[in-house]
Amino acid sequence: MSTTPPDAFQISRPKDSDLCYNVAGNTFKRDSYGQWLPHPGIAENHNFEAQILPKSLYYGPLKHSTTGDGAGHRQLPNPECAVEELTPKRKKKAGGHNKPQPKHKKATDVDDKKTIKMDIEDKKPTGHGQPSGAGNYSxxxxxxxxxxxxxxxxxxxxxxxxxxxxxxxxxxxxxxxxxxxxxxxxxxxxxxxxxxxxxxxxxxxxxxxxxxxxxxxxxxxxxxxLDDGEFVDRSDIQSHVSISSNKNDPPTLPPSQPRIAIARSAVQLFLFLVEMLMKQMASTLSTSLHMYLTLTTINALHTQVTEVQDRVHEVSRACD
Structure with missing residues (x-):
């Protein structure tokens, strides 16, 4: 009988909960005491032994053998247990023990900045004369x-x-x-x-x-x-105003052409307004006619539906 326990990371597990396989493919069976023993009836043991897991992967109290050998055997891990549950958790300490770590800049950022700076220096104008938009004029x-x-x-x-x-x-x-x-x-x-x-x-x-x-x-x-001497003061000039009356002159009539033009423009405006009003009335009449035809069709369809419903009711009563 081999005393080597099965590896925790087993390849597969049969439907029977008392059987399991280790990494090497050996079959183990759980006895009445909960210990895993080799099962030679299914597969033979290989010549090499599987690597024993460290103590940190085992959990539970130690069970001593009832045979009185005094050596005791470790309790094997549950095969269905996840790997995360087998690893010990780190204890968190409050206060100044957990100091925030400073963020270090990546080397790629520095390299990119150097590359951009070199590109800008290479793109500097090498032409002669002043740059475009310079304030100084030669x-x-x-x-x-x-x-x-x-x-x-x-x-x-x-x-x-x-x-x-x-x-x-x-x-x-x-x-x-x-x-x-x-x-x-x-x-x-x-x-x-x-x-x-x-x-x-x-x-x-x-x-x-x-x-x-x-x-x-x-x-x-x-x-x-203009200079100051070129300005002329109106108070220095003597204005001579003569008033004449034209009562004896015949009254002059204003020309008739502006009146004719105004009348023509007024008539054109009136005709334009009348035409717009006629178009609006025609559009309203067309819309009203369309609505009347639609309502007539709806009423006819409603009458037909009512007749069909009455026939259906009569047929259903006759069938009953």
Whole structure:
């Protein structure tokens, strides 16, 4: 008789609750004392022994043998018991024993950030000149702006659109930064508002040309700034008023053409309203006729259904 108990993780279990198989395929039978003994009648024992599970997988009190050998045998685990129930549970401690573990950043996040940073550095523009939308204008940019402005003598927003398109074409050819329409307009107004320096200082050429261009634009629009001496006070002018009467003149009749036009428009409006009213009445009449026909059909069907029900009742009474 083999003293090796069956393995806890058995391959299969027959319908009989007193039989079980271990991993090696050996058959064991439970005796009257609850001990598992080899059953040689079903399958022979193999030459090797199954590995004994650790003590932590066994549960229940120790049962000593009644034969008096004093050795005792361990109580075998229930084959139907789950693996989770055999493992010892960890005791939880309250207070500062369970400190929250700090969350460590994954190495992949750092690698991704480095990769993104390298990609951004590689995508930096390497072209010459100032970047698009820069606030600073070079001398060439300002002179080109003044040239296109003076050439077009812009009046209103349409003129600025023309200047913007010409400046954009010039910037593409000269590899200069492109400007928006609002930026060009603001820069020109800044140059115009720049006052000439006093004394012996030399006025920048772009400022002087901007003033000349603004003067030409005002001349084209027939507008100019007035000085204080050019204003005229009406109190200084002696007004001569002459009153004349035209009682002897025959009364003039107003022309008849406006009246005819007004009458025609009134007649057309009246005809239009009458036509709309006729269409509305025709639509209402058509809807009413359709509803009348529908109600007539419903009444006829209701009458037929009533007759059929009466016949059914008569037949059922005759059958009874």
């Amino acid at each position: 001398t060439d940019n300002m002179m080109a702006l003044l040239y296109f402005t003076e050439e077009g003598l812009l009046l209103g927003q349409q003129g600025w659109k023309t200047v913007h398109s010409q400046f954009t074409k010039w910037a593409c050819k000269q590899e200069q930064p492109k400007r928006t329409l609002k930026s060009l307009e603001t820069r020109f107004k800044q140059l115009v508002k720049t006052t000439k320096p006093t004394g012996d200082a030399v006025c920048p050429p772009e400022v002087e040309r901007a003033h000349e261009t603004d003067y030409l634009i005002n001349e084209c629009a027939s507008t100019r700034d």
